[in-house]
Amino acid sequence: MRVPLSWFSDFVDTGLSPRELAHTLTMAGLEAEKITTIGDGWDNVFVGLVARVEPHPDADRLVLATVQAGDHALTVVTGAPNIASGQKVALALAGARLYDGHVEGQVLKTLKPGTIRGVRSEGMVCSEKELGISEEHEGILVLEADAPIGAPLAEWLGDTVIEFEITPNLVHAFSILGIAREAAALCDKPLRLPDAPSLSAAPTGPADLVTIEAPDLCPRYAAVVIEGVTVAPSPPWLQRRLLAAGLRPINNVVDVTNYVMLEWGQPLHAFDRDNLAGGRIIVRRARPGERIETLDHQHRDLSDETLVIADAERAVAIAGVMGGVDSEVSNRTTTVLLESANFAMGSVRATARAQKLRTDASARFERGIDQNLVLDAAGRATRLLLDLCPGSRVAAVSDVYPRPVLPREIQMPFREFERLLGVRLEPETVVDALARLGFGAEIDGDHLRVTVPTRRGDVTLAADVVEEAARIVGYETLPETLPTGETPPVRRDSRHRLSRDVRDTLVGCGGFETVSYVTLHDADVACFADGAGVGFLHTVPRDGLLRLRNPIQSDRAVLRPTLVPSLLEVAAANLRHESGVRLFEIARTYLPSGDTLPSERTVVCLAMAGRRDPIGRFGSDDRRLADGDRHPTDDGHLDFFDLKGSVEAVLDRARVAVRFEPATHPALHSGRTAAVLAGERRIGLLGEVRPDVAAALGIETTRVAVAELDLDAMLDLREPLAGVRIPRFLPVAQDFAVVVAEATPAASVEAALRAAAGPLATSVDLFDVYRGSQVGTDRKSLAYRVVFTAPDRALTDAELVKVRDRIGKTLKQRIGGELRA
Amino acid sequence: MATSVQHDLEELRTRALADLADAVDAPAGEIWEKTYLGPKGELTLFLRGLGALPADERPTAGRAGNALKRELEAAWDSRHRILAAADLDQHLAADAVDVTLPGRPPTIGAAHPVSQMIDELSEIFALLGFQTVFGPEVETAHYNFDLLNIPADHPARDVWDTIHVDLPGEIVMRTHTSPMQARVMEQTEPPVRVVVPGRVYRYEAQDASHEWMFHQLEGLAVDRTITMADLKGVLAELARQLFGPNRRIRFRCDFFPFVEPGVDFAVDCAICGGKGCRVCKQTGWLEMGGAGMVHPKVLAGVGYDPAVYTGFAFGLGIERMTMMRTGVDDVRAFAGNDLRFLRQFAGFA
Numbered sequence A: 001m002r003v004p005l006s007w008f009s010d011f012v013d014t015g016l017s018p019r020e021l022a023h024t025l026t027m028a029g030l031e032a033e034k035i036t037t038i039g040d041g042w043d044n045v046f047v048g049l050v051a052r053v054e055p056h057p058d059a060d061r062l063v064l065a066t067v068q069a070g071d072h073a074l075t076v077v078t079g080a081p082n083i084a085s086g087q088k089v090a091l092a093l094a095g096a097r098l099y100d101g102h103v104e105g106q107v108l109k110t111l112k113p114g115t116i117r118g119v120r121s122e123g124m125v126c127s128e129k130e131l132g133i134s135e136e137h138e139g140i141l142v143l144e145a146d147a148p149i150g151a152p153l154a155e156w157l158g159d160t161v162i163e164f165e166i167t168p169n170l171v172h173a174f175s176i177l178g179i180a181r182e183a184a185a186l187c188d189k190p191l192r193l194p195d196a197p198s199l200s201a202a203p204t205g206p207a208d209l210v211t212i213e214a215p216d217l218c219p220r221y222a223a224v225v226i227e228g229v230t231v232a233p234s235p236p237w238l239q240r241r242l243l244a245a246g247l248r249p250i251n252n253v254v255d256v257t258n259y260v261m262l263e264w265g266q267p268l269h270a271f272d273r274d275n276l277a278g279g280r281i282i283v284r285r286a287r288p289g290e291r292i293e294t295l296d297h298q299h300r301d302l303s304d305e306t307l308v309i310a311d312a313e314r315a316v317a318i319a320g321v322m323g324g325v326d327s328e329v330s331n332r333t334t335t336v337l338l339e340s341a342n343f344a345m346g347s348v349r350a351t352a353r354a355q356k357l358r359t360d361a362s363a364r365f366e367r368g369i370d371q372n373l374v375l376d377a378a379g380r381a382t383r384l385l386l387d388l389c390p391g392s393r394v395a396a397v398s399d400v401y402p403r404p405v406l407p408r409e410i411q412m413p414f415r416e417f418e419r420l421l422g423v424r425l426e427p428e429t430v431v432d433a434l435a436r437l438g439f440g441a442e443i444d445g446d447h448l449r450v451t452v453p454t455r456r457g458d459v460t461l462a463a464d465v466v467e468e469a470a471r472i473v474g475y476e477t478l479p480e481t482l483p484t485g486e487t488p489p490v491r492r493d494s495r496h497r498l499s500r501d502v503r504d505t506l507v508g509c510g511g512f513e514t515v516s517y518v519t520l521h522d523a524d525v526a527c528f529a530d531g532a533g534v535g536f537l538h539t540v541p542r543d544g545l546l547r548l549r550n551p552i553q554s555d556r557a558v559l560r561p562t563l564v565p566s567l568l569e570v571a572a573a574n575l576r577h578e579s580g581v582r583l584f585e586i587a588r589t590y591l592p593s594g595d596t597l598p599s600e601r602t603v604v605c606l607a608m609a610g611r612r613d614p615i616g617r618f619g620s621d622d623r624r625l626a627d628g629d630r631h632p633t634d635d636g637h638l639d640f641f642d643l644k645g646s647v648e649a650v651l652d653r654a655r656v657a658v659r660f661e662p663a664t665h666p667a668l669h670s671g672r673t674a675a676v677l678a679g680e681r682r683i684g685l686l687g688e689v690r691p692d693v694a695a696a697l698g699i700e701t702t703r704v705a706v707a708e709l710d711l712d713a714m715l716d717l718r719e720p721l722a723g724v725r726i727p728r729f730l731p732v733a734q735d736f737a738v739v740v741a742e743a744t745p746a747a748s749v750e751a752a753l754r755a756a757a758g759p760l761a762t763s764v765d766l767f768d769v770y771r772g773s774q775v776g777t778d779r780k781s782l783a784y785r786v787v788f789t790a791p792d793r794a795l796t797d798a799e800l801v802k803v804r805d806r807i808g809k810t811l812k813q814r815i816g817g818e819l820r821a
Numbered sequence B: 001m002a003t004s005v006q007h008d009l010e011e012l013r014t015r016a017l018a019d020l021a022d023a024v025d026a027p028a029g030e031i032w033e034k035t036y037l038g039p040k041g042e043l044t045l046f047l048r049g050l051g052a053l054p055a056d057e058r059p060t061a062g063r064a065g066n067a068l069k070r071e072l073e074a075a076w077d078s079r080h081r082i083l084a085a086a087d088l089d090q091h092l093a094a095d096a097v098d099v100t101l102p103g104r105p106p107t108i109g110a111a112h113p114v115s116q117m118i119d120e121l122s123e124i125f126a127l128l129g130f131q132t133v134f135g136p137e138v139e140t141a142h143y144n145f146d147l148l149n150i151p152a153d154h155p156a157r158d159v160w161d162t163i164h165v166d167l168p169g170e171i172v173m174r175t176h177t178s179p180m181q182a183r184v185m186e187q188t189e190p191p192v193r194v195v196v197p198g199r200v201y202r203y204e205a206q207d208a209s210h211e212w213m214f215h216q217l218e219g220l221a222v223d224r225t226i227t228m229a230d231l232k233g234v235l236a237e238l239a240r241q242l243f244g245p246n247r248r249i250r251f252r253c254d255f256f257p258f259v260e261p262g263v264d265f266a267v268d269c270a271i272c273g274g275k276g277c278r279v280c281k282q283t284g285w286l287e288m289g290g291a292g293m294v295h296p297k298v299l300a301g302v303g304y305d306p307a308v309y310t311g312f313a314f315g316l317g318i319e320r321m322t323m324m325r326t327g328v329d330d331v332r333a334f335a336g337n338d339l340r341f342l343r344q345f346a347g348f349a
């Protein structure tokens, strides 16, 4: 809502600067978004009088104008078609900063004196566009006759416009008068209402002038018939106010309806009465199949829930939204039927949405306008029209208003102010604050009786009254206290705690946490799908995927059942400038549940790719060399085993016991994929992404390893922390090199070792994998260090020899393995 | 004692001490020790040769020899220490490094700034007696709007540009964390004190200050005596925890359908101390979020008697808090996940 202060100050003198006024209103709930000054740059622009216009000696389209400003008379060369002697114009002198009238948009340039076709031009007569008032640049701006010659233009035409954001509850302030009323209340200054004569003395129209057939959607309809109207452009002052407020002037009749809407907040409409069949207004629901061509020249189908204004034959306007072309006011119009009416907010809103047509009128009606505003606004518009069209007269007035709205009464205990605000307000303070807003307020014992003006439909409860008083008194007086009373127990959320533990662990493992968008690209859906469905750890049948109806990007409509594609996208983007990435995210996946809402399962997703150590400035790294003993294929790039190491660290931290088994997934490397199993429950999946899938996602140069773990499952599976005593006796470490067939999984070897070693073995760690001539083809040697500890004694050599024998036998029986000496 | 023996001993002493003084490094010292004190050293041999002396000379010569032995051993001991220390110094000098070279980097990542801020807020509010709870991101219009006094046919709904989920009924991506107000109150008897962090979604074009997915933290306190002054106190405490001990809070009247009175709250700009600067756009204040007293219709909607209970609620933007504290000026960076952005938060909080 743009408020030109020249207009605003018709109604109140606040004594505040524009900036102070904007601040005061902002603090009270009317947020000022922008302050613009019209005429800010009009140095060297003055009001001039065109004394004489002569043809240019050397050009048909140009004229020489002699323009008088103050004591000087200057010669100006111009091509303006509308210039004439006797006009008051805006005269710019050299050095003035003006907008270029001949290019699109607003481009500032500085005026220099120049010679045009041999005649020196000492200044310029400006168009509205050149002054930055409007886009109009065909002709020059012609000022009112009483503009003072020689005065700086800014003094005559300058203005300040404050733009307010009007929250949906503030329909009473959706007008210049409404905002002036707020300002008057806040500054405790009187409000001057505009001249709006009562229409009650006007001749009443025929009984059937207005018929309301849908009183549920139209509680009030007033029509004023004005004869003898001459349709013409509005006077400059009116045009300027509309322009400053952001509306384009059209003609005096339409401009008056817009002017009053901006001033009072009551939308009006003007019909050419001669084009209304029967000269009547019928307010009704649209008939089946009924259509209308609206003023924007769209042909619109109307539903039977659309409220229309009709004449005796057809719909002539969509009520509260837009008029129709058939009854539009034109240059030939002489009799106007002025509509000032109230329409049900829900109906206007539904219609505007259905027609995808939001207008200044619908934006006001859908917030619920005061029904008692109708006749005031009609009176104001009538006064303006009669002033603008000498010789016109009111022929008939009809106001159909079967159930007038009366002011609401609110009875409330006075202590309600203290109960909500936490501070005691003096009764006089409250009564005064409410009175300034136009509320009636009476103290009655320990109660307050409030009479709410009908324009304040938003004030219905005691809490609303408290807010009204508080915003006038100001919130800065509110003390700062802390809640008293019983504090409910604060319980920690176990999922949040586990998420934090997992996050800490992964950060310690070198991971960077991401927060990625929750939708999948259609291409991801294809990569992560097989016959069973789409997903990673959790899969969803293709037709069960959750989709957004209005996604931000149409090819990203699927709510993700897995985080993996999101992390791969982040990895791909980062690999453009990073040599290696370790990423993770803890977030929801969205799975169909059969219930009203989907199931949101929290998962931990990891992705790794590229070089393990981004900067190798220390040359060979001991840790990496040592690791090479276990993973001989290691080449310094992150791979399955880096990923698995982090996954194991997470599961250790969460105290969830798992095993890893070979698995498959359509997007993963068939030989480097494992499922994470807790008992028979699959709680995770990890592997290296197939190179073709990675390439499709934009990663071609390196291996990419991804994992997803079900955090909610981990929460169910956490084992208690078993306290372990530090043994009194020193541990004994022994190495076992086990030769097995190449196909035997390490997990089987370790399981057999642990089973045979029994409870004395307190740790079993693989430290070398060897393949080569010493063990023969298709065989490998896995070297384990087993640490034996007895809680109650020092272990003897004899005991250890026995254990070694048992291990040898068990390995042979279970997995055909042999101990190497 | 025969003069010759005494003379020999004196000569040995003089020579040994002179040699020891000449031993300038550890190897020379080792040779000296071997030469005089070793098993075949001169003094050892001398002492061993005492047996050949006449019996009456032996005790005197033995005492003199042993005294010399103790003297040389003591001299060796102190000399040896000096030589060993010099030797170690030499080794250390050879082992010197350029201490201005960067350290060997451990592999450590970083938590996302949003997680860090959520954890920090959760911790601050725990100290104030607020429990952190979480709610669904996919939400019914009933919780997201209706129970928050935002009816379907009301223009207030337009304030939240909503992303709809293709499911039966009106299912939306929650537009704020506020639906948990109703969910928590439905499940609990007052008193209630909770904060709800989480992702929220808006159908909104992205730019430097708008994201379609971001994070909020909702706060709710309901009891018999909760007041707006309590709200101001709690938010002032929050502002001071986050932005420094001298911060002040300002309430401005604003409209949110689920609170009455409703305000937005701002903290005075720590950079300019409220005088006005580029960061606070010359206003001296930085907007933190929206707040107010829980609307009586919201209380009644979950079965709380608004005549008995009052409550306050507030909402903060998590990204916004981080931006205010760190000077990050583009909200899109948070879901951008560029490591060059994320890396700087390794040391944050």
Ligand SMILES: [Zn+2]
Pocket: B269, B270, B271, B272, B273, B274, B275, B276, B277, B278, B279, B280, B281, B282, B284, B285
């Ligand atoms: Zn500042």
